[in-house]
Amino acid sequence: MEKLYRLFLTLTLFASYTHAEVSYTLENSNFNINNSAFTYNYDRLRLNLNYNQNEYFAKIIADGVNYYSKSFTDSAEFAFYESIKSDTPFSTQTRFKDYGDGRAYAKVYRAYGGYDDGKNRVVLGLQNITMGVGRFWNPTNLFNPKNIYALEPDETFGVMALSFTRYINDTTSINVVSSIKEDESLKYALRYKTFLEYADMALDLIYSDTTKMIGYEIEANLFDTGVEVRSEGAYISSRLNNTTEDVDLSQAILGADYGFVNGIKHCTRGFILFRKV
Numbered sequence: 001m002e003k004l005y006r007l008f009l010t011l012t013l014f015a016s017y018t019h020a021e022v023s024y025t026l027e028n029s030n031f032n033i034n035n036s037a038f039t040y041n042y043d044r045l046r047l048n049l050n051y052n053q054n055e056y057f058a059k060i061i062a063d064g065v066n067y068y069s070k071s072f073t074d075s076a077e078f079a080f081y082e083s084i085k086s087d088t089p090f091s092t093q094t095r096f097k098d099y100g101d102g103r104a105y106a107k108v109y110r111a112y113g114g115y116d117d118g119k120n121r122v123v124l125g126l127q128n129i130t131m132g133v134g135r136f137w138n139p140t141n142l143f144n145p146k147n148i149y150a151l152e153p154d155e156t157f158g159v160m161a162l163s164f165t166r167y168i169n170d171t172t173s174i175n176v177v178s179s180i181k182e183d184e185s186l187k188y189a190l191r192y193k194t195f196l197e198y199a200d201m202a203l204d205l206i207y208s209d210t211t212k213m214i215g216y217e218i219e220a221n222l223f224d225t226g227v228e229v230r231s232e233g234a235y236i237s238s239r240l241n242n243t244t245e246d247v248d249l250s251q252a253i254l255g256a257d258y259g260f261v262n263g264i265k266h267c268t269r270g271f272i273l274f275r276k277v
Contacts, residue, residue, distance in 0.1 A: 020053035040069030058113035140215035171195035
């Protein structure tokens with residue numbers, strides 16, 4: 001935290017000199033988890049730091065995470081939690097620190113900077129590459145799949161990437177991405193999104209040495225009823241680890257959801273999921 005404080009102080013002084021805007025927020029999430037095997041406390045303190053100057057911007061999100069329960073931190077389940085890390089060429093988190101009945105660690109969740117003039121957007125750093133329209137599962141998103149073990153619903157690992165988006169008009173854009181993984185291999189993506197007649201549609205392409213994907217996204221309002229119909233799917237050819245064998249599979253979702261007036265409640269109905277190997 002001392003290093004983050006120094007960074008914040010440096011950015012504040014720099015912003016004062018260059019007439020830029022620096023803002024920050026502190027958030028805290030705390031859960032008491034009770035299940036048949038364990039009872040433990042989860043606490044996450046998040047620092048969100050933003051820098052903006054005309055078309056230039058930067059963001060840093062850093063977390064301090066704590067698990068409190070000796071029985072849980074000594075379990076095989078917690079050992080599995082420890083093993084899950086971001087697929088980046090550098091470590092984004094510290095080692096877990098033991099302190100009696102608990103364990104804690106710190107991590108960099110996001111750290112990127114870029115340029116956005118309304119027509120072109122360039123982002124470099126540890127970021128979230130967004131693909132798909134599904135609420136719970138995104139068959140097309142091979143960059144930032146949701147972490148199903150995370151207690152925070154939108155928690156995803158960051159990707160070390162260079163991303164460029166060209167906004168052709170208000171409804172059409174092209175996004176090109178190049179990322180580097182832990183083994184220093186590269187992964188590329190191309191996404192074309194537009195509005196056609198009654199629906200937002202997108203074509204997604206992903207390529208790496210081990211994975212190739214072509215996918216689609218569709219999102220539309222059903223006859224102005226307020227019901228949103230959404231679907232996405234992908235055909236993937238992926239090479240198994242340490243082999244030369246490729247496995248082909250198709251996966252997709254189709255469904256609809258409705259948001260009640262004033263956002264009091266959100267209801268999802270009729271989702272169909274399938275995967276074919």
